[in-house]
Amino acid sequence: DTAVSQTPKYLVTQMGNDKSIKCEQNLGHDTMYWYKQDSKKFLKIMFSYNNKELIINETVPNRFSPKSPDKAHLNLHINSLELGDSAVYFCASSQLAGLAGDDSYNEQFFGPGTRLTVL
Amino acid sequence: LAKTTQPISMDSYEGQEVNITCSHNNIATNDYITWYQQFPSQGPRFIIQGYKTKVTNEVASLFIPADRKSSTLSLPRVSLSDTAVYYCLVAPIYNQGGKLIFGQGTELSVKP
Numbered sequence: 001d002t003a004v005s006q007t008p009k010y011l012v013t014q015m016g017n018d019k020s021i022k023c024e025q026n027l028g029h030d031t032m033y034w035y036k037q038d039s040k041k042f043l044k045i046m047f048s049y050n051n052k053e054l055i056i057n058e059t060v061p062n063r064f065s066p067k068s069p070d071k072a073h074l075n076l077h078i079n080s081l082e083l084g085d086s087a088v089y090f091c092a093s094s095q096l097a098g099l100a101g102d103d104s105y106n107e108q109f110f111g112p113g114t115r116l117t118v119l
Numbered sequence: 120l121a122k123t124t125q126p127i128s129m130d131s132y133e134g135q136e137v138n139i140t141c142s143h144n145n146i147a148t149n150d151y152i153t154w155y156q157q158f159p160s161q162g163p164r165f166i167i168q169g170y171k172t173k174v175t176n177e178v179a180s181l182f183i184p185a186d187r188k189s190s191t192l193s194l195p196r197v198s199l200s201d202t203a204v205y206y207c208l209v210a211p212i213y214n215q216g217g218k219l220i221f222g223q224g225t226e227l228s229v230k231p
Contacts, residue, residue, distance in 0.1 A: 004162070041204060041223065041226075045219040045221075090163070106153075106212040107165040107168070108155075108163075108165065109165075110163050111162050112161060112162055113160070113162055
């Protein structure tokens, strides 16, 4: 059983196109994330969704839009793709920890990644 | 925001203990420190998390000094399969309104 899955694994497309990457988690988690990892291995948060509410949105161009049809899915839509969008995109999920001070922790489970190449 | 700094790369030999330090001078009171491991062509995987002092699990130990401005991931007796990139993350565990800032990662190479 794959905990966090992403499709497609590889995506090659032309500049200016619109594409989507799908993410699904079967862990029953209530928070999902999208990360971008560039060629230098920097891992940057893009979005986070908790119960269908966007709670984190870093300085990401509005060409990128997350869409969550339900708690188990967080898809990433990208419009007007640019060369600089080429990267590996990771989806992740977690179950928010309880109140600060208890022993629970917020472990993120990552998907296998989608390598996007824009030509 | 708690920016983190790690060494870019480290080399080690099988059987040695490896210590990777992460600096986070601006860590906030409600931030926890989490380490992730990433193999090539895979997503990061959780290793260990702590708030202060020392935490130990079956794969690693995490040392956090009293001022919490740094943390050290300790991998005992590494093997070739420990070759990976290790990321330090400083963030609130309940993430409400917080920022998820990963370090640039430390590429650990274990040699026979």
